[in-house]
Amino acid sequence: MAAPPPRRPQPPGPLAAAGIAVAASVLMTWPLAREASDHVLRAIYYWDAYTNAMILGSRVDGALGLGPLSLYENYFFAPLPRSIVYNENHFGLALIFAPFYLVSDNPLWAYNLTLLASLALSAFFTYLLVRRLTGSGPAGVLAGLAFAFSPYALFEVGRIQLVATPWIPACFLCLHRAIEEQRPRDVAAFWAAYLMQIGTCLYYAMFLIPLLSLAAVVLLYRRRPPRRLYLTLAAGGAVAAVLALGMVYPYFTVREAFDLERSLPFAAGYDGKLGFFGNVHETNEIGRASCRERVWIPV
Numbered sequence: 001m002a003a004p005p006p007r008r009p010q011p012p013g014p015l016a017a018a019g020i021a022v023a024a025s026v027l028m029t030w031p032l033a034r035e036a037s038d039h040v041l042r043a044i045y046y047w048d049a050y051t052n053a054m055i056l057g058s059r060v061d062g063a064l065g066l067g068p069l070s071l072y073e074n075y076f077f078a079p080l081p082r083s084i085v086y087n088e089n090h091f092g093l094a095l096i097f098a099p100f101y102l103v104s105d106n107p108l109w110a111y112n113l114t115l116l117a118s119l120a121l122s123a124f125f126t127y128l129l130v131r132r133l134t135g136s137g138p139a140g141v142l143a144g145l146a147f148a149f150s151p152y153a154l155f156e157v158g159r160i161q162l163v164a165t166p167w168i169p170a171c172f173l174c175l176h177r178a179i180e181e182q183r184p185r186d187v188a189a190f191w192a193a194y195l196m197q198i199g200t201c202l203y204y205a206m207f208l209i210p211l212l213s214l215a216a217v218v219l220l221y222r223r224r225p226p227r228r229l230y231l232t233l234a235a236g237g238a239v240a241a242v243l244a245l246g247m248v249y250p251y252f253t254v255r256e257a258f259d260l261e262r263s264l265p266f267a268a269g270y271d272g273k274l275g276f277f278g279n280v281h282e283t284n285e286i287g288r289a290s291c292r293e294r295v296w297i298p299v
Helices: 014-028 047-064 091-104 107-134 137-148 151-155 167-181 184-198 202-223 227-253 264-269 274-278
Strands: none
Touching (some): 014 137, 091 107, 091 184, 107 137, 167 184, 167 227, 184 202
């Protein structure tokens, strides 16, 4: 009787990939997870962590009526109205932040866990996208780790809105699913992912518009879906536009009071260049013998 053939190792499935993503977010920022209640990462813009923790707390407090300010105001600009316009709105990040904040009443701990969760979600959604496009689980895991923990991401790790990138791969994943499988729930997921991006970083949301549009045109041309899919996409877009307006409307109401337009020379001076993606902050000690001295800014 012949011996059964040896079992081949199975590629990582979604559950294993999620575990790898969580473990990587903890490892790549260690020992932040251990000291999350009273430290922040010593990044180049580490002081933004305090600002963002307060903004996220004010979003949750405003939504639940726990604080004296409205949903569109920040504590550090009180009593100026509509002070949300002085920074990102953070509505999307606040949805991740809220459970941690409400169970702990410690905004810094909630902020740090939101950062760790965002890094893990960036790796996981990229895994799902790449696995769908290539059929390879290992390729998805490697791509997810490379995307979430790129030198650019770790250089900007002090500014959570620039590091929390899970909605970028999620948008492309849901767009593929919506057009290729033509299910209303995938259309709803696509618009929900884009709304989360608007509520996380408006810059990235604007950058995504031409890329998503190009991807949509190619996919629609290849699939030639029935008219009902176009109607479903348009209906979802209309609902998303109304919800997005609730996030960005305050910015339009104050345009006359502030000079918010940047000149072309000013914008060009701070324009993103390809070399910026290779920036590595001095505290990023991945690959060096010790990583325990790199992250501490105590409160």
